[in-house]
Amino acid sequence: MSASGGTKAIVAALGANLAIAAAKFVAFAFSGSSSMLAEGVHSIADSGNQGLLLLGGKKAKRAATEEHPFGYGRERYVYGFLVSIVLFTIGGVFALYEGYEKIHEPHALENWYWPVGVLLFAVVAEGLSFRTAMKESNELRGKQSWAQFIRRAKAPELPVVLLEDFGALIGLVLALCGVGLTLITGDGIWDGIGTMCIGALLVLIALVLAAETKSLLLGEAAGAEQVAKIREAVVDGDTVTRLIHMRTLHLGPEELLVAAKIAVAHDDTAREVADAINAAEERIRAAVPIARVIYLEPDIYDEAVAAAGADPEKSPGGR
Numbered sequence: 001m002s003a004s005g006g007t008k009a010i011v012a013a014l015g016a017n018l019a020i021a022a023a024k025f026v027a028f029a030f031s032g033s034s035s036m037l038a039e040g041v042h043s044i045a046d047s048g049n050q051g052l053l054l055l056g057g058k059k060a061k062r063a064a065t066e067e068h069p070f071g072y073g074r075e076r077y078v079y080g081f082l083v084s085i086v087l088f089t090i091g092g093v094f095a096l097y098e099g100y101e102k103i104h105e106p107h108a109l110e111n112w113y114w115p116v117g118v119l120l121f122a123v124v125a126e127g128l129s130f131r132t133a134m135k136e137s138n139e140l141r142g143k144q145s146w147a148q149f150i151r152r153a154k155a156p157e158l159p160v161v162l163l164e165d166f167g168a169l170i171g172l173v174l175a176l177c178g179v180g181l182t183l184i185t186g187d188g189i190w191d192g193i194g195t196m197c198i199g200a201l202l203v204l205i206a207l208v209l210a211a212e213t214k215s216l217l218l219g220e221a222a223g224a225e226q227v228a229k230i231r232e233a234v235v236d237g238d239t240v241t242r243l244i245h246m247r248t249l250h251l252g253p254e255e256l257l258v259a260a261k262i263a264v265a266h267d268d269t270a271r272e273v274a275d276a277i278n279a280a281e282e283r284i285r286a287a288v289p290i291a292r293v294i295y296l297e298p299d300i301y302d303e304a305v306a307a308a309g310a311d312p313e314k315s316p317g318g319r
Helices: 004-031 034-060 075-104 113-141 146-152 157-185 189-218 224-234 270-287 303-308
Strands: 242-252 255-263 291-299
Touching (some): 004 034, 004 157, 034 075, 034 113, 034 189, 075 157, 075 189, 113 146, 146 189, 224 255, 224 270, 255 270
Parallel strands (some): 255 291
16 A cells, blocks of 8 residues: 555554444443444444455555456555445444434433543544544645545545544534533433434545545546656657657556657657657656556657647647
8 A cells, every 4th residue: 555654544543443433332332322323333334444445455466467457456446435335324324314213212311421431532542543644644645735635645545544534523523512412401302413413424424435436446647746747757859859648547546557649750760769668668657656557659740730630739640
């Protein structure tokens, strides 16, 4: 995985969620709080999600085969998408259902100190996990805002953990509000309302994750900064005089495919053209190390003929 950073954040979140889930179920058993039950299921779902991310990272490391010549890097995107489905169905929908039931059949909390104590413990544990995820993300985020990082990150693990931990912290606050209002008013309906709010939050986060991982599954191009570096590296002004057009595609978070048509001199020999292509590939890999699969097609570019056509980027013989 990108990094040990992504794995470290996942493992930290997994450990925190397993401990919190156990504590929440104990609190539910002693208090009967539906918020505690919903939060317990939420933590179990999160733990399963982190397990899926770790499994996806392991499967993505498999070597390319004849059937899958570009490797298995996209396994990480597949498992990231599964995480959004699990979070939606197990976490969000269950919480909405449990909240609905509690609103229709409210009952007072018993042993209120159990849910309050567990929620405070969970806030601390989730906060530590969230801090780890933020620290690891900052190493990759650069000058991007958090929203930009989540939208543009090619590795799904850190954005998933960030959103899960953020959602967990907000959910814990909602659960505290539900339990607190139930204790103050003596009306169990507030516990149900808190649970419904947790469910709505989880569904919203799941939809955001699904949209982002779906885009990765469909295939995203390299970022603007990487594209600029590749364009600059391809042309040396001597053996390669122009980049006619180019396409990039992420085969995985750390593997990029580059396909381009380049202009060479019309009187170059086959050997000179081959040497020009090899040199251009070396320059691209030096500029963008994750550009591991490169296909360069040589062509003769005529500005006058190209300008007269419908697409100025196409050379006379280019297709």
